[in-house]
Amino acid sequence: MQTSPEGSIRTTQIWKRFRADKRTRYLRDELGRLAERLTGQRDSDRWRWALQGIDFSVDPGSAVGLVGVNGSGKTTLLKIINQVMFPTIGRVETNGRIGALIAISAGIHPNLTGRENIMLTASFLGLSRKQAAARFDEIVAFSELEHAIDRQAKYYSMGMQGRLGFGVAAFLEPAILLVDEVLAVGDAAFQQRCLDRMRHVLSQGTTLVFVSHDLASVEATCSRTIWLSEGRVVDDGLTRDVLSAYRGSSETGGAIGVGRGGPVSIHRVAVQTPGLSSVQSNGTLEIELELESDAPYRAWVYLGVSEGTATPIFLVNPGRETLFESGRRTTIRCEIDQLPLPKGRFYLWAGVYARDRLGPELLPWQAAAQFDVYGPRLDEAPRAIVRLAPLQLTSSWTVEQSA
Amino acid sequence: MFKRALSSASVLVAENGNAVDGAESPQVVRAAPASVPVLSPPTELWFKRRIKLRQAFRDIWRFRELILSLAERDYRARYKQAVLGVAWAMLTPVLLVIVFTIVFTRVQRVETGGVPYVLFSYLGLIPWTFFSSSVTGGGQSIVTNMALVNKVACPREVFPLATIAITTLDSLISSAVLVILFGIEGFAPKPETLYAPLLLLVLLVYTLGVTLIVAAALVYLRDLRLVLPLVMQLGLFLTPIAYGIDVIARSRGMQLVYSFLDPVAPVVDSLRRTVLYGLAPDWQLVGMGTAGALLLLVGGYALFKRLEVGIADIA
Numbered sequence: 001m002q003t004s005p006e007g008s009i010r011t012t013q014i015w016k017r018f019r020a021d022k023r024t025r026y027l028r029d030e031l032g033r034l035a036e037r038l039t040g041q042r043d044s045d046r047w048r049w050a051l052q053g054i055d056f057s058v059d060p061g062s063a064v065g066l067v068g069v070n071g072s073g074k075t076t077l078l079k080i081i082n083q084v085m086f087p088t089i090g091r092v093e094t095n096g097r098i099g100a101l102i103a104i105s106a107g108i109h110p111n112l113t114g115r116e117n118i119m120l121t122a123s124f125l126g127l128s129r130k131q132a133a134a135r136f137d138e139i140v141a142f143s144e145l146e147h148a149i150d151r152q153a154k155y156y157s158m159g160m161q162g163r164l165g166f167g168v169a170a171f172l173e174p175a176i177l178l179v180d181e182v183l184a185v186g187d188a189a190f191q192q193r194c195l196d197r198m199r200h201v202l203s204q205g206t207t208l209v210f211v212s213h214d215l216a217s218v219e220a221t222c223s224r225t226i227w228l229s230e231g232r233v234v235d236d237g238l239t240r241d242v243l244s245a246y247r248g249s250s251e252t253g254g255a256i257g258v259g260r261g262g263p264v265s266i267h268r269v270a271v272q273t274p275g276l277s278s279v280q281s282n283g284t285l286e287i288e289l290e291l292e293s294d295a296p297y298r299a300w301v302y303l304g305v306s307e308g309t310a311t312p313i314f315l316v317n318p319g320r321e322t323l324f325e326s327g328r329r330t331t332i333r334c335e336i337d338q339l340p341l342p343k344g345r346f347y348l349w350a351g352v353y354a355r356d357r358l359g360p361e362l363l364p365w366q367a368a369a370q371f372d373v374y375g376p377r378l379d380e381a382p383r384a385i386v387r388l389a390p391l392q393l394t395s396s397w398t399v400e401q402s403a
Numbered sequence: 404m405f406k407r408a409l410s411s412a413s414v415l416v417a418e419n420g421n422a423v424d425g426a427e428s429p430q431v432v433r434a435a436p437a438s439v440p441v442l443s444p445p446t447e448l449w450f451k452r453r454i455k456l457r458q459a460f461r462d463i464w465r466f467r468e469l470i471l472s473l474a475e476r477d478y479r480a481r482y483k484q485a486v487l488g489v490a491w492a493m494l495t496p497v498l499l500v501i502v503f504t505i506v507f508t509r510v511q512r513v514e515t516g517g518v519p520y521v522l523f524s525y526l527g528l529i530p531w532t533f534f535s536s537s538v539t540g541g542g543q544s545i546v547t548n549m550a551l552v553n554k555v556a557c558p559r560e561v562f563p564l565a566t567i568a569i570t571t572l573d574s575l576i577s578s579a580v581l582v583i584l585f586g587i588e589g590f591a592p593k594p595e596t597l598y599a600p601l602l603l604l605v606l607l608v609y610t611l612g613v614t615l616i617v618a619a620a621l622v623y624l625r626d627l628r629l630v631l632p633l634v635m636q637l638g639l640f641l642t643p644i645a646y647g648i649d650v651i652a653r654s655r656g657m658q659l660v661y662s663f664l665d666p667v668a669p670v671v672d673s674l675r676r677t678v679l680y681g682l683a684p685d686w687q688l689v690g691m692g693t694a695g696a697l698l699l700l701v702g703g704y705a706l707f708k709r710l711e712v713g714i715a716d717i718a
Contacts, residue, residue, distance in 0.1 A: 015444045018716060053444070083556040085715040089448050102554050109551075111480040120476055123469040124555045 006096040007060030007175040007207040009081055014054040015089035016076055016231075017047040050076050051087070051231040060095075060175075063198075063208040065222035065239055067215065067246050073231040074211045078102055078178050081209065096175025096207075097125055101165055108161055110154035114145050117153055121168045135171050142197070143167035144190075162186055170197050177201060180211040195220060195386065215243050220386040240378065244344050247308030248370065264299070264352045264362040267292045267329060269369040271348055273339075281343065281375020281392060285336040289350060289368070293324035297354055299362050301332055304349040305341070310365060312349055313341070313389040322352075324362075342378035342392035346371055454708045462558045469557060473565035478572075492573035493580055495536070496528040503528075503645045513646045518679045519588040525581055526678060527644035527671045530606050533574040534667055535635045537610045541566035542617030542631060545714065552714060559711045560704075563618045567610065593681030602670045602677075602684065605693050609666040612699035619710035622717070641665065648672045648688075659691050666692035666699075 051073045058064050066074050079085040080092055082100040108117050118139055122132030140149050143163035153161065163186060170177065179198070186194065198221055202208055212218050218225060218239065225242040227235040235242045268290040273283040287303060298321045304312030316334060324330050347370050352363035378390050463470075482491070503524045507513040515523045541563035545552055548562050585592060621627050643651055648668055652661040662669040669692035673684035 013445055013448050015448075049444075079553075079715065084552075084554060086452075086712045087450050089444050089446070089450055091448065091450075098556065100554070100556070109476060109480075112476055116476065116479070120472050121555075123466075123472040124551075124557060126465060126469075128468060 005060050007205065008093075008095050009058040009176060009207065009209070010093040011054055011056055011081070011090065012092075013090040014051050014077070014080060014087045014092065015049060016051040016073075016080065016085070017049045017088045019047060049231055051080070054090075054228075054231075054233060056226060056233065056236060058207055058209065060207050061202065061205045062224065063202055063210065063222040065218035065225035065243075066209060066211045066228065067213075067218060067225060067243065068228035068234075072228040074228055075102060075180055077228070078180050078209065078211060081176075082178055094176060097173075098176045098178065099125060099169040099172055099174030100178040100180075101169040102178065102180045108153050108156075108165060111152060113152055114140075114149040114156070114164055117164065118168055122172055125172050125174065127172060132172070135173075139164075139167040139171045142171060142193070159186055159190070163190060166194055166197075170194075170201055173204075174206060176207045176209070178209045178211075181213065191217070192386075215247065216386045216388065219243060220381065240344075244307055247306075248345055248347070249308070262352070262361060262363045263295060263297065264291050264293045264324060266290070266350065266363070266368055269348065269350075271369050271371040279339070279371050279373045281341060281373055282338050282394060283375075285339040287332075287334040287336075287348060289332045289334075291324070291330045291332065291352070291363070293326060293328070293330065293362075295324075295326045297324040297352075297362060298322070299324060299355070300353045300359075302351045302353070302365075303334060304351075306347050306349055307344070307390065308347055308367075310349065313346075313391065338394075339373070340391045340393050341373045341375075342390055343373055343375050344378070344390070346373060450712070452709055452712050454705060459558070459704075459708075463560065463564070466557055466561050470561050470565050470568060473561060474568040474572075477565065477569055492576040496525065496532045496577045497580060499528055499532075500525045507645055513650075515647075516680065518675075519590060521584055522581075522588060522590060522679060523675065524645055525584055526674055527642075529574055529577055529581065530603070530667060530671055530674065531639060531642060531644045532577065533570050534606065534610050534613075535638065536573065537567050537570045538613050538617055539631055539635060540570065541614035542621055543628060545618050546621050546625070546628070559714060560615065560707060563611075563614045567607075567614060590679075592678045595677035595681050595683065598677045598684050599674060602673050602689065605666060605689065605696050606670045608700050609670075609692070609696035612696060612701075612703035615703040615707040616699075619707045619714075622714050623710065638665075642667050643671055647675075658688060662688040662691040663695040666696040668692070 054073075054077060066077065068074050076085065078100065079102060080087050081094060082098055082102065083092070083094070084100075084102075109120065112120065115136075118136060119129065119132055122129070122135075140146055143160070143166070145160060145164060148156065148160065153164070156164070166179075166186075169179070177198070195217060198208060198210070202221075208221070210218060210221055222239050224237065225235075225239040225246075226233055227242050227246050235245055266289065268288075270286075270288040271279065272286055273279045274286050276283065279285060289301075289303070291301075300317060301322050302315060302317045304315045306312040316336065318332070318334070322330065322332065347367045349365060350363065350368040351361065351365035353359045354362050376392060378392055381387050500521060504521050507524070508520050513520060513523075544562040544566045545559060552559065552562070617627075617631070621631075639645075641651070642665055648658060648661075648671075651668070652658040669685065669688035673689050676682040677684055
């Protein structure tokens with residue numbers, strides 16, 4: 001531990017279990033358990049492993065994203081790194097002061113003013129009053145709380161609490177910064193400033209562990225990402241690779257083409273670039289969709305392409321109603337010229353809506369197929385710039401210099 | 404739990420399109436870590452709490468500012484709402500001394516050996532109030548600060564320590580009343596009062612021990628909180644506060660055992676001997692009290708550190 005440099009994190013075989021019936025215990029429960037044990041009955045304890053053998057290390061100054069569905073153990077892992085919680089099995093070694101922002105109102109005391117809260121949080125981080133006072137103005141300016149700093153924190157809105165919390169954690173110069181799903185409460189401008197701040201903190205050599213469901217901001221901040229599922233590391237590697245695998249699993253659930261039933265159902269899907277064995281970036285994308293209908297309908301067909309989530313990168317429709325006849329198959333072909341997608345795995349989503357897009361669903365919005373695009377990798381974005389969609393466009397440039 | 408991991412690993416995901424085995428709804432299926440074999444925990448790495456005394460002291464020293472900040476926070480939060488302000492601290496002992504004085508000089512006389520009863524009982528009430536409000540407040544400190552305990556890392560003993568810092572201040576404030584009482588009664592404390600700090604140190608050790616035990620136990624057994632005030636009320640009468648130690652334990656042997664079990668008793672007894680009667684402390688009783696207090700502090704600290712590990716889990 002003495003040899004590891006400031007800002008490093010190392011975990012060895014972290015296992016953590018909780019009681020399956022997680023609730024407050026009372027004296028009478030303990031007496032009951034004692035009686036059980038004395039009478040030789042098996043202890044009624046049931047345990048649930050929340051983390052199972054987490055092994056990783058983070059170099060100082062690097063940024064690591066942590067993704068996973070709810071209940072996969074992200075927050076538990078952060079708490080163990082932060083040493084708020086202790087592992088059941090395994091070891092954690094961290095070096096340097098840890099600034100943690102776990103949940104929004106972390107450590108904000110409702111009866112104290114914003115000013116008092118900043119000072120208190122500073123002393124939790126092991127800073128002296130003098131050190132905290134030196135950064136006080138910066139924190140207040142960042143959180144935009146000049147007008148409210150002497151008001152009690154219980155009168156703060158959720159967003160104000162979030163801003164105060166992030167300001168305190170990010171400005172007290174920790175060696176390791178743990179951020180858990182806090183940007184969600186701020187407005188768009190504040191989120192961008194948080195990302196800027198994280199980038200600044202990173203450039204000063206702070207280690208960042210960032211938990212978020214907003215995958216775009218994970219992508220913008222972290223070069224490496226760890227994907228947790230049911231308390232295990234599923235994948236650990238370059239953010240873009242891990243996230244595309246995660247996206248593919250998280251919302252389509254890997255269950256492509258298994259439609260929830262509707263009056264219209266998908267019979268066959270084909271996605272290809274004509275004349276080629278694979279889909280090419282900037283090539284033509286041809287989609288062939290064979291639909292079956294149990295009754296005659298006039299309906300709108302929508303197709304979308306996403307990285308796995310139900311939110312598509314783009315959406316297309318034929319621009320007019322499609323006629324379905326009962327008991328017959330309807331084949332729909334769609335060609336997209338110059339597909340603006342980079343190399344990667346994408347998903348075709350489809351939905352059919354009666355009358356117009358606001359009408360009742362005939363085919364619920366669902367992943368119909370997955371396809372791999374070959375071509376150039378997505379251009380790297382500067383750090384802390386969140387790209388809304390991974391589009392790869394061809395562009396031509398001229399640069400002129402004048403005296 | 405391993406069964407579940409197995410079953411989710413056996414879910415097959417078809418490459419391009421159809422058929423997911425055993426899935427009722429697409430949302431239920433997660434990409435199972437199919438390649439990860441079912442593991443069993445490496446029991447040789449089982450987390451053990453080691454208590455290192457030097458490390459513990461260093462931690463507390465490192466967090467001294469935090470202890471003071473917490474104490475300050477609680478103090479501010481308390482007096483922001485209280486009308487009486489600082490006078491609140493004196494209220495408990497002053498009210499009790501009035502009640503005691505009425506009961507034990509009018510209804511049932513207590514033999515004080517020529518010393519004004521007000522002084523006699525007030526000298527017992529200050530240490531007792533310190534002890535009982537430390538245990539009650541400090542004992543609940545971790546439960547009431549659960550929001551913090553759950554989110555920030557620090558040695559957990561800072562919370563009870565912050566409460567004890569406050570009760571210490573409270574006791575100093577209520578000691579001001581003692582000075583006034585001496586003036587009113589025209590009674591001067593004896594020079595042996597110089598022994599007092601030593602006696603108060605024993606009281607502090609004992610209070611720390613009990614507070615740590617109660618603080619950790621309350622996290623795990625929340626209903627103990629309801630019992631706590633009752634125990635404290637009984638304790639007030641089982642400890643020689645309103646009367647002398649000989650009322651409770653007559654024989655010398657009994658007094659020694661009693662002092663070991665309830666170290667507040669010899670402290671109060673010897674405080675009176677020194678301050679009011681000008682005698683030396685009863686070293687035998689104080690010695691037994693010190694032994695009991697130290698034993699409790701060591702055991703209490705060890706227990707606290709052991710239980711500390713699980714506090715965030717059940718919060």
